[in-house]
Amino acid sequence: MNKDFDVVIIGAGAAGLMCAAQAGYRGRRVLVIDHAKQAGKKILISGGGRCNFTNMDVEPNNYICSNPHFVKSALSRYTQWDFLGLIAKYNVAYHERDFGQLFCDDSAKEIVRILMSECDAANVTVRLRTDIKRIEKVDSGFVVETPSMNYQCESVVIATGGLSMPKLGATPFGYQVAEQFGLPVFPTKAGLVPVTLHQQDKDALSELSGVSLPVRIESNDGTTFAADMLFTHRGLSGPVVLQISNYWLPGEALSINLLPNLDVTASLDEQKQQHPNQSLKNTLATWLPKRFVEVLLEQQKLTDKPLKQLQHKEIAQIINMLEAWQIKPNGTEGYRTAEVTLGGVDTNTISSKTMMCKTVPNLYFVGEVLDVSGWLGGYNFQWAWASGWAAGQDC
Numbered sequence: 034m035n036k037d038f039d040v041v042i043i044g045a046g047a048a049g050l051m052c053a054a055q056a057g058y059r060g061r062r063v064l065v066i067d068h069a070k071q072a073g074k075k076i077l078i079s080g081g082g083r084c085n086f087t088n089m090d091v092e093p094n095n096y097i098c099s100n101p102h103f104v105k106s107a108l109s110r111y112t113q114w115d116f117l118g119l120i121a122k123y124n125v126a127y128h129e130r131d132f133g134q135l136f137c138d139d140s141a142k143e144i145v146r147i148l149m150s151e152c153d154a155a156n157v158t159v160r161l162r163t164d165i166k167r168i169e170k171v172d173s174g175f176v177v178e179t180p181s182m183n184y185q186c187e188s189v190v191i192a193t194g195g196l197s198m199p200k201l202g203a204t205p206f207g208y209q210v211a212e213q214f215g216l217p218v219f220p221t222k223a224g225l226v227p228v229t230l231h232q233q234d235k236d237a238l239s240e241l242s243g244v245s246l247p248v249r250i251e252s253n254d255g256t257t258f259a260a261d262m263l264f265t266h267r268g269l270s271g272p273v274v275l276q277i278s279n280y281w282l283p284g285e286a287l288s289i290n291l292l293p294n295l296d297v298t299a300s301l302d303e304q305k306q307q308h309p310n311q312s313l314k315n316t317l318a319t320w321l322p323k324r325f326v327e328v329l330l331e332q333q334k335l336t337d338k339p340l341k342q343l344q345h346k347e348i349a350q351i352i353n354m355l356e357a358w359q360i361k362p363n364g365t366e367g368y369r370t371a372e373v374t375l376g377g378v379d380t381n382t383i384s385s386k387t388m389m390c391k392t393v394p395n396l397y398f399v400g401e402v403l404d405v406s407g408w409l410g411g412y413n414f415q416w417a418w419a420s421g422w423a424a425g426q427d428c
C-alpha cells in the first residue's frame with residue numbers, strides 16, 4: 034500500500050523533530066519515522082535527565098568537523114537565543130551551570146514535550162516502532178519502504194544520529210544511506226567518552242575510583258580544557274576527560290596539570306620557608322587528594338622527604354610532574370557510554386545552508402549523522418536544532 038507525503042524524515046530525535054515542525058509550519062505534509070518506541074530517547078536521558086539543551090556561548094570553534102566553515106551558516110541562522118525563545122513559548126524553567134551550560138530545572142521530558150507539541154501544531158505525522166526496509170530514488174522523489182507500507186515523497190531527511198548508545202536505538206542506517214547514494218562517510222569513533230587505562234595504571238589508580246579533582250588537560254595537538262577529572266574503575270572520566278577524548282588519538286599520552294589553580298613554584302617555595310621539616314607528601318596532601326599523592330609516591334613519580342632537603346633540580350621535577358602528569362590511555366569506553374560519534378557523512382557533499390545533498394536533490398542529512406561533533410556543554414543539541422531548522426526551511 035502506498036501513501037503520499039511531501040517529506041519523510043527518518044529519525045524522531047532532536048534534529049528530526051525540529052526539522053519536521055519547521056517543514057510542517059511551511060505547509061509541507063511531513064511524516065517522521067523511527068524504529069524506537071519513544072521519540073527523543075537521547076534527549077530524555079541527556080544531562081542526567083535534565084537535558085543540557087544549549088549553551089549561552091555557541092561558536093563554530095566549539096565543533097569538530099573536517100570542513101570547519103560548514104557549521105557557520107546553520108548556527109548563525111538558528112541560534113541558542115532562538116531555542117530559548119521556544120523554551121519561553123512553553124514556559125519551561127531552566128538554569129545556567131558552569132561554562133554557560135543551560136539545563137531544564139525540572140526534566141528533559143519538557144524538551145521532548147516542546148518538540149512533540151510543535152510537530153503536533155504543524156500537523157506532522159509521527160510513526161514510531163517502524164523499521165525502514167529501503168529508500169529508493171524514483172523520478173518524482175523517493176519511495177521509503179517499511180514492512181507495512183511504502184511512502185512516496187518528494188524529499189527525504191536522514192536524521193538517524195550517530196552510533197553512540199546502541200541500547201537507545203542508535204544504528205549505522207544514516208551512513209548506509211549516504212553510501213547508497215555515493216556520498217563519502219568519514220570513519221566514525223566514539224567521542225565525549227571516558228578513557229580506559231593500561232593494566233598497570235589501572236591497578237594503581239582504580240582504588241581512587243570516585244575521586245574527582247579540577248585539572249587542566251592537554252592533548253598532543255595542543256588542545257586544552259580545564260574542568261573536573263574523575264577517577265573510575267576503568268580509567269578516567271569527568272567533563273574534562275570527555276572533552277579531551279574528542280581530540281585524543283590512540284597511542285598518545287595526555288598531559289594533565291593537577292594543580293591548575295595554584296602557582297606551584299611559589300607555593301612550594303613558601304611551604305619550604307615556613308615549614309622546612311614538613312614532608313613533601315603532607316605538603317601535597319593539602320593540595321591534592323591524599324590517596325592520590327600516595328599513589329604517585331608508590332609509582333615513584335615522586336620521592337618523599339622533608340621540604341628542606343629538596344634540591345633545585347628535584348623541585349623542578351616535582352613541579353613538572355604536578356603540572357604535566359603524563360598518562361597514556363589504552364582506549365576509550367567506546368560507543369556504549371559515548372555521548373557522541375566523531376566522523377560521519379562528509380559535509381563537503383552537503384549544502385551548509387539547506388543541509389541538502391549537493392549530488393542528490395531533495396536528500397537531506399541533519400544532526401549527528403553528519404561529520405559534525407560538538408564539545409560537551411549543550412553544543413550537540415544546538416547543532417541538532419540548527420541543522421534541523423535549516424533543512425526544515427527547504428525540504
Ligand code: FDA
Nearest residue numbers: 044046047048068079080085194202206400401411413414
Ligand atoms: P538522535 O540520536 O537524537 O536521534 C536519532 C533518531 O534516529 C533516534 O530516535 C533513533 O531511534 C532513530 N534511528 C536510528 N536508526 C534508525 C533506523 N535504522 N530506523 C529508524 N529510526 C532510526 N548533547 C547535548 O548537547 N547536551 C546534553 O546534555 C547531551 N547529553 C547526552 C547524554 C547521553 C547519554 C548521550 C548518549 C548523548 C548526549 N548528548 C547531549 C548528545 C545528543 O544527545 C546528540 O548529539 C543528539 O541527540 C543528536 O541528535 P540527532 O537528532 O542527530 O540524533
